[in-house]
Each structure stands twice: as C-alpha cells, then as structure tokens.
Amino acid sequence: MKQSITIGYVGTGARGQSILQECLAKMRDVNVKTVCDLSEERMQKAADILVSAGRPAPHMTTDYTEILSDPDIDAVFYMNGWENRAEMAAKTLYAGKYCAIEVGCSYDIAECWDLIRAYEETGVPLMMLENCCYGRREMMALRMVKEGLFGEVVHCDGGYMHNCRHVFLPDTAPEGKPLEVEPGVPNFRLESMEKRNFHFYPTHDFGPIAKVLTINRGNRMLTLSSFASKSRGMAAAIAGKDTSSPYHGMDIKCGDIIDTIITCANGETVHLRLDTTLPRPFYSRGFTVRGTKGMCTEDTRTVFLDGMAETMSANEPEFFEKYDHPLHREYAQSESRGGHGGIDWLVCRAFVEAVKRGENTPIDAYDTVSWMAIGPLSETSIAHGGAPVDVPDFTRGRWLHREPVTRGKYCLDEICDDLLTPIFADL
Amino acid sequence: MKQSITIGYVGTGARGQSILQECLAKMRDVNVKTVCDLSEERMQKAADILVSAGRPAPHMTTDYTEILSDPDIDAVFYMNGWENRAEMAAKTLYAGKYCAIEVGCSYDIAECWDLIRAYEETGVPLMMLENCCYGRREMMALRMVKEGLFGEVVHCDGGYMHNCRHVFLPDTAPEGKPLEVEPGVPNFRLESMEKRNFHFYPTHDFGPIAKVLTINRGNRMLTLSSFASKSRGMAAAIAGKDTSSPYHGMDIKCGDIIDTIITCANGETVHLRLDTTLPRPFYSRGFTVRGTKGMCTEDTRTVFLDGMAETMSANEPEFFEKYDHPLHREYAQSESRGGHGGIDWLVCRAFVEAVKRGENTPIDAYDTVSWMAIGPLSETSIAHGGAPVDVPDFTRGRWLHREPVTRGKYCLDEICDDLLTPIFADL
Numbered sequence: 001m002k003q004s005i006t007i008g009y010v011g012t013g014a015r016g017q018s019i020l021q022e023c024l025a026k027m028r029d030v031n032v033k034t035v036c037d038l039s040e041e042r043m044q045k046a047a048d049i050l051v052s053a054g055r056p057a058p059h060m061t062t063d064y065t066e067i068l069s070d071p072d073i074d075a076v077f078y079m080n081g082w083e084n085r086a087e088m089a090a091k092t093l094y095a096g097k098y099c100a101i102e103v104g105c106s107y108d109i110a111e112c113w114d115l116i117r118a119y120e121e122t123g124v125p126l127m128m129l130e131n132c133c134y135g136r137r138e139m140m141a142l143r144m145v146k147e148g149l150f151g152e153v154v155h156c157d158g159g160y161m162h163n164c165r166h167v168f169l170p171d172t173a174p175e176g177k178p179l180e181v182e183p184g185v186p187n188f189r190l191e192s193m194e195k196r197n198f199h200f201y202p203t204h205d206f207g208p209i210a211k212v213l214t215i216n217r218g219n220r221m222l223t224l225s226s227f228a229s230k231s232r233g234m235a236a237a238i239a240g241k242d243t244s245s246p247y248h249g250m251d252i253k254c255g256d257i258i259d260t261i262i263t264c265a266n267g268e269t270v271h272l273r274l275d276t277t278l279p280r281p282f283y284s285r286g287f288t289v290r291g292t293k294g295m296c297t298e299d300t301r302t303v304f305l306d307g308m309a310e311t312m313s314a315n316e317p318e319f320f321e322k323y324d325h326p327l328h329r330e331y332a333q334s335e336s337r338g339g340h341g342g343i344d345w346l347v348c349r350a351f352v353e354a355v356k357r358g359e360n361t362p363i364d365a366y367d368t369v370s371w372m373a374i375g376p377l378s379e380t381s382i383a384h385g386g387a388p389v390d391v392p393d394f395t396r397g398r399w400l401h402r403e404p405v406t407r408g409k410y411c412l413d414e415i416c417d418d419l420l421t422p423i424f425a426d427l
Numbered sequence: 428m429k430q431s432i433t434i435g436y437v438g439t440g441a442r443g444q445s446i447l448q449e450c451l452a453k454m455r456d457v458n459v460k461t462v463c464d465l466s467e468e469r470m471q472k473a474a475d476i477l478v479s480a481g482r483p484a485p486h487m488t489t490d491y492t493e494i495l496s497d498p499d500i501d502a503v504f505y506m507n508g509w510e511n512r513a514e515m516a517a518k519t520l521y522a523g524k525y526c527a528i529e530v531g532c533s534y535d536i537a538e539c540w541d542l543i544r545a546y547e548e549t550g551v552p553l554m555m556l557e558n559c560c561y562g563r564r565e566m567m568a569l570r571m572v573k574e575g576l577f578g579e580v581v582h583c584d585g586g587y588m589h590n591c592r593h594v595f596l597p598d599t600a601p602e603g604k605p606l607e608v609e610p611g612v613p614n615f616r617l618e619s620m621e622k623r624n625f626h627f628y629p630t631h632d633f634g635p636i637a638k639v640l641t642i643n644r645g646n647r648m649l650t651l652s653s654f655a656s657k658s659r660g661m662a663a664a665i666a667g668k669d670t671s672s673p674y675h676g677m678d679i680k681c682g683d684i685i686d687t688i689i690t691c692a693n694g695e696t697v698h699l700r701l702d703t704t705l706p707r708p709f710y711s712r713g714f715t716v717r718g719t720k721g722m723c724t725e726d727t728r729t730v731f732l733d734g735m736a737e738t739m740s741a742n743e744p745e746f747f748e749k750y751d752h753p754l755h756r757e758y759a760q761s762e763s764r765g766g767h768g769g770i771d772w773l774v775c776r777a778f779v780e781a782v783k784r785g786e787n788t789p790i791d792a793y794d795t796v797s798w799m800a801i802g803p804l805s806e807t808s809i810a811h812g813g814a815p816v817d818v819p820d821f822t823r824g825r826w827l828h829r830e831p832v833t834r835g836k837y838c839l840d841e842i843c844d845d846l847l848t849p850i851f852a853d854l
Binding site for chain 2: 151152154223225228229230232236255256259261266267268269271275278279280281283291292294295299300306307310311312385386387388
C-alpha cells in the first residue's frame with residue numbers, strides 16, 4: 001500500500017475549488033502536483049487554496065495531457081464540465097492512471113461504451129465521485145436492507161428536487177445570496193436544458209438506489225421510460241429579463257418535472273424525478289426504499305417497520321441511533337470535515353484509499369457508466385412519447401455473477417466492519 | 428326544483444350500509460324507497476339503519492330491475508361490486524333515472540363506451556361518487572389554482588397509498604381491529620389483484636387532479652403508461668396461512684407498487700401511485716399540485732408560494748384559514764356529518780342537489796368514464812412493458828370547448844359563490 005498518492009486535478013471552477021479546499025488540500029496523503037483549467041484566473045485560485053492550506057504550490061497547465069504523461073501522477077480528478085469529460089477519462093485510463101469524475105450524465109451511449117472499453121482494455125479503475133452514495137440516510141438504509149430489516153425490497157424512489165432557478169440564472173438570485181455560478185459564465189446544466197429534454201442529473205438519486213438494488217452485481221436495469229412535463233418554470237424566470245441579461249430571450253426545452261421509471265431484472269421498479277425549475281419548499285433527493293417488512297423515506301424523515309403504529313413523525317433520528325452505518329459512526333467521532341455533511345470527504349477518501357491500496361473503487365466503471373447512461377436514455381424515451389427503451393448491459397452478462405468489488409469500509413455492496421485506515425488518520 | 432327525491436339503493440354491504448347510515452338516512456329530502464342486494468341479511472341491516480333513523484322501512488328486493496321500472500324513483504345508487512355495475516348503470520340511464528355509482532375502475536374500455544352511449548342517447552346524468560374531489564385539501568388547492576396562486580400548473584401527483592393487507596385479508600387483522608370485510612366474503616379488490624396486474628383503484632387519486640387540470644373541459648389525457656413492481660407484499664402476508672384460511676395458497680398477480688404516468692393535451696404530466704400491500708407509516712393520497720408560482724403537497728402537509736423561505740413545516744393549516752373552499756367553510760359551521768371528514772356527505776349532497784334541480788352532476792358521465800378507464804388502460808400498458816397507450820377521448824373532441832356542467836356550490840370546475848340550498852338545510 002502506498003503511503004501517499006500524487007494527483008492531477010482538472011477543472012478548478014466553483015466545484016473544483018470547493019473539493020480542493022474542503023477535502024483534498026486537507027489530506028496529508030494526497031499531493032496535488034498539477035492543476036489544469038482553461039482559465040489562468042481559476043487555476044490561480046486553486047493554487048492559492050493549496051498554498052493557504054500549507055501545501056506546495058501546484059504546477060499549472062491548460063493542457064491536461066501534460067498530466068497524463070507525468071509518471072509521478074497516480075490518479076486524475078475531473079471536476080470540469082461535461083462536454084469532453086468522457087473522452088478525457090478514457091485517455092486517463094489508457095495512460096494507466098486511476099480516474100475520478102464528478103457527477104453528471106453522459107452525452108450519449110457511445111461515450112459510455114468508450115469508457116467501458118477503456119476500462120476493460122486497461123483494468124484501471126474509474127470512479128464517479130457520487131457523494132450521495134455516502135449520505136448518512138442512504139448508508140443507514142443500505143445497512144438496514146443488508147440486515148433484512150425491510151424484508152425483500154420491491155421499489156425505490158429518488159429525485160433531484162431542488163429549485164435551481166437562481167443557480168441556472170444567477171442574475172435572478174436575491175441580493176446577498178452567494179452565487180454558485182457567475183452570470184454569463186457557461187453553465188453545463190443550463191446549456192443542456194436549453195437544447196435537450198431529459199433527466200440531466202440522474203446520479204444523486206440513482207446512485208444510492210443502484211447500490212440498494214445490487215445493480216451490476218446480481219441485478220441490472222432492463223428498461224427505462226421517461227416523461228417530461230411542459231417547460232414553464234424557467235420561462236417564467238426569464239420572461240422579465242431585458243437585453244442586458246445573458247439569459248434574455250433564452251428558450252428552455254427541458255420540462256420542469258421529468259419522471260423516469262426503471263424496471264430491473266429482479267422485478268423491482270425505480271421512480272426518479274428531476275425537479276429543478278419550479279418553486280418547492282425544500283431540497284430533497286426523495287430517497288425511499290420499500291420492502292415487504294419496512295421502508296424509509298426522506299421527505300418525511302420517516303422509517304417504518306411492519307407492526308409499528310402508524311406515524312407521520314420524523315422518527316429517523318431514533319433509527320440513526322441504532323442503525324447508523326459504521327462509516328458514519330466513525331465520521332461523527334471526529335470534527336466534521338468536507339462539504340455537504342461529510343459526503344464529499346467520504347467519497348474522496350473512498351477513491352484515495354482505493355488508489356493507495358491498488359484496488360478497484362467501490363463505485364466502479366460499470367456503476368459509473370450505467371448511472372451516466374440514464375441521461376441520454378431518458379432523452380430517447382421522452383422523444384418517443386415515453387416509450388420504454390432498453391438499458392444496455394454494460395457488463396455483458398457478468399452482472400449475474402459479479403462479486404462486490406472491494407471489501408473495505410467504503411464498500412457500498414456489503415457492510416464491512418474492516419475499517420482499514422481511520423477516516424482522518426492521515427491528517 | 429323538487430323538494431325531495433325518491434331513490435333506489437343497490438348494494439348493502441359494508442360501504443352501502445355506511446353511506447346509508449352516515450348520509451342518506453339523515454337527509455330529510457331523500458326517501459329511500461327500495462333497497463336491493465343478493466343477501467337478505469345485508470338488506471335487513473340496511474332496512475334497520477333506515478328505521479332506526481326514523482325513516483320508513485324500505486321495500487326489499489334481490490332484483491334491481493324492479494327499481495328501474497318503478498315510476499316513483501328518481502335516482503339509483505349503486506354501491507355493489509364492480510362486476511356488473513357498468514351494465515346496471517347503463518340500464519338505469521335508459522330507464523330515465525339519475526345514476527350514482529361508487530368509486531372504482533371499469534373492467535374494460537368497451538364498458539366505458541357503453542356508458543357513454545347510454546348517456547348520450549338518454550341525456551340522463553351519471554355521476555361517480557368520488558368523495559375525494561370534495562376533500563378539504565383538494566378543494567383548497569382547486570380554489571388556489573383557480574385564483575392563480577400556483578401560476579400555471581405543470582404537474583400533479585396522486586396516489587392511493589394505504590396498507591390494505593388487513594382489509595384484503597381480514598383474517599390477518601390484529602385482534603380487536605374492526606373488519607371492513609368479513610373473512611371469506613367476496614372482495615372485489617382482492618379478486619382483481621389475484622388475476623390482474625393494474626391500478627385497480629384510480630379515482631381517489633385522479634379525480635381531484637382531473638378537476639385541477641380541467642380534463643374533459645379544455646384539456647384531456649393523451650397517453651398513459653403504467654409500471655408494476657414485483658408482487659411480494661401479499662405473498663408475505665399469505666405465506667403463513669394454513670388450509671383453514673380462505674386465502675391459503677392464493678397467488679396475487681398485482682404488483683405492490685403500480686406507478687402510472689399520464690400525459691395531457693396541455694402539456695401537463697400526472698404521476699399516480701397504487702401502494703396498498705406493503706408496510707407504510709400513514710395513509711396518503713399523495714395529492715400534489717405543482718405550478719410556476721407555487722405548490723401544495725399532502726405528504727408533508729405543506730403549501731409553498733414562490734418567495735417564501737424554505738420550510739419543511741406542515742404549514743397547511745395557515746392556508747386553510749385563508750383559502751378554504753367556500754363549501755368547507757360552510758361545512759365547518761355545522762356539526763360534522765358523514766364519513767371520512769365530510770367528503771361522503773358532500774359528494775352525496777352534490778348528487779342529490781343535481782337530481783332535485785334536474786341539472787347535470789358536477790362529476791359527469793365523461794368524468795366518470797374517463798377516470799374508470801385508467802384501470803384497464805394501466806393493465807394494457809403493464810402487459811406491454813410500460814408502453815404508452817392512447818387514452819380514448821370519450822368526448823369525441825368536445826373537450827376543446829366544453830363548459831363547466833354546473834354552476835352551483837358543488838361545482839368542481841369553478842369556484843361558485845352561489846351557495847344554493849345550505850348543506851344541512853333539509854334536516
């Protein structure tokens with residue numbers, strides 16, 4: 001096992017800076033040797049973050065292939081936009097370097113197969129940094145499912161339900177609200193919505209569900225059907241803009257509510273919802289697991305086991321007491337680190353641990369690719385009036401017998417008591 | 428306007444007895460002349476209910492055509508099972524009598540057209556007693572939509588989400604729990620589930636949504652797609668039964684979670700869920716309306732208007748204060764009557780008022796039939812792997828220009844201040 005790893009870091013926009021600042025700059029076993037971006041200004045911000053944290057100033061480049069040809073570098077993070085992330089990821093695997101990519105969907109299915117080919121030809125791991133798989137609620141549910149407390153699981157729900165009007169159109173943000181994106185700066189989600197009608201952000205919701213349903217390891221997605229409501233929410237927000245706004249006159253094609261139903265080989269159904277452009281009272285991933293003996297659901301913060309008295313109470317905290325995943329128990333013992341309640345930290349550690357140990361990643365290439373595929377598959381189904389489309393089997397039949405890819409504490413296929421290196425041991 | 432009406436009453440099982448006892452027996456402008464059932468014992472119970480309420484003992488018959496040929500009778504209620512309700516309803520219209528039917532789905536689409544033909548040839552009103560259209564929450568939402576508070580409506584959700592294991596399999600009910608159905612007595616929902624995989628109970632969820640979306644009056648359903656999870660919940664409940672149980676060895680075909688997506692001519696989507704055979708923490712119809720300016724949702728009892736601070740609070744009561752539908756304001760001023768929080772009373776009054784005034788019913792023949800059709804349409808879609816099926820246009824194009832059918836206070840197409848007869852005036 002390596003004592004530390006050296007990485008290249010591509011994409012130093014808002015999200016890239018945040019992961020550096022909150023996570024990687026604080027990990028003493030991670031050396032960020034090179035940062036890469038098309039903007040010198042953004043790269044400088046990334047360098048400043050590292051130096052402020054007492055880390056060496058990184059090399060800066062606008063050419064990511066410099067990273068690929070650097071023999072010191074073990075792994076590359078891609079925090080850049082979607083438009084050529086898959087191509088860059090494939091090249092990274094062919095260069096023999098572990099590859100981590102931010103969440104998102106693929107542009108098309110061909111891109112997914114390219115990634116699978118790169119993985120199968122090289123054997124080098126590829127991992128989507130799907131932080132929500134490491135959510136406390138999602139991990140408790142995973143544990144309760146593995147312990148049989150919900151009985152046989154028959155259905156799951158998930159969603160990305162978050163009014164992002166102010167994120168997509170930052171010039172409509174209320175004064176004083178910090179901006180995630182500067183007005184006029186290219187925004188990949190907005191660009192997608194302008195031209196395409198689809199579930200453009202499927203992995204926060206589907207990732208944790210895929211792990212609950214053992215997708216690619218004993219189960220697989222068979223069909224996917226998607227449906228889009230009319231698109232009115234963004235139009236309402238854009239309508240009042242004058243010609244000084246970069247969004248003036250923009251016509252959004254993506255529906256406000258995109259519902260997707262996935263059917264699985266083992267008979268389960270999954271309902272996903274994209275809901276980002278209408279007023280709603282709170283952020284939710286709507287994470288819900290339904291079984292023959294019990295269930296949990298995020299919207300009301302309720303866990304319910306057969307035989308309990310009916311309740312509308314948010315009784316989830318009682319269950320955290322009893323069934324918290326070991327990883328979150330350990331996390332809670334230390335000071336909180338990283339963004340989004342620890343999930344950014346945990347997903348980065350999961351990747352770093354795999355690189356250090358030379359093992360496969362707990363979210364592997366097949367997981368990554370099959371989750372990304374939901375985007376273009378939903379577009380095809382919507383364009384055909386909700387007709388079910390076949391979900392490609394990227395494992396080519398191996399899902400029937402595939403085993404968990406890692407047995408460490410970051411494993412999402414089993415509950416492992418093997419805690420390996422402590423979460424914060426290196427710091 | 429008639430001062431009182433005379434009715435025939437078919438079906439005196441649990442639901443039939445309840446509506447008699449809680450509603451019709453208490454209405455002094457309703458004379459129940461004849462009750463009809465195949466069971467003498469059940470009819471006797473119905474007669475006892477009327478006599479105990481100080482009403483005349485009804486004539487009893489096992490032959491409902493006696494009611495159809497009785498010139499005294501203005502209207503017939505059908506509270507019997509599903510298997511021949513449509514045929515009986517059509518004959519009732521041809522006999523020139525107003526017809527009210529309990530909620531449920533049709534067996535097939537042919538049956539729906541038979542009812543439309545009977546209605547169009549006779550002009551005699553047919554009304555499904557869809558009590559949930561008169562729910563306080565649903566009526567407030569209808570008012571808020573009509574007043575533009577939610578902006579343009581783009582999506583609705585609904586469901587029948589109620590763990591009915593103990594209803595379907597009464598011999599598994601915990602001791603002391605009152606039974607809705609006696610063990611072994613035919614149960615139409617259970618019989619359907621045994622043989623058919625479909626949304627067998629679609630009107631509690633879809634009825635109020637249809638009114639919000641002006642279905643059949645300026646809008647219509649275009650396509651319907653349905654998806655069934657595997658069926659495990661009932662199997663789990665049946666598994667332990669020995670040969671003494673009437674449910675021993677029963678094999679249930681209907682999936683535990685049935686999700687249905689309907690697309691509408693005006694671009695809205697509707698998501699419906701049937702969820703009756705798995706543990707869940709509370710009953711819900713999941714009623715949700717999403718618009719460009721606001722929304723309401725039943726599961727968290729939340730109303731949200733654009734610009735409000737994010738909230739997970741059950742703030743619905745504040746909105747009832749301000750936006751209660753006039754009918755519920757009036758209802759609240761009197762002592763509570765009828766079952767299910769007043770909705771049984773209100774839907775019966777809506778029908779009785781229409782009969783007295785010789786007007787069409789606020790849930791008319793096209794509403795009734797198009798809602799009932801969801802059952803068999805969902806079966807077809809599920810059998811074809813979720814392929815979208817065309818929803819017949821029972822209005823044959825007239826939905827484009829159809830006006831609200833009634834302007835009284837029970838109208839579900841507009842908010843009417845014309846309060847007509849007070850809700851309890853006749854008593």
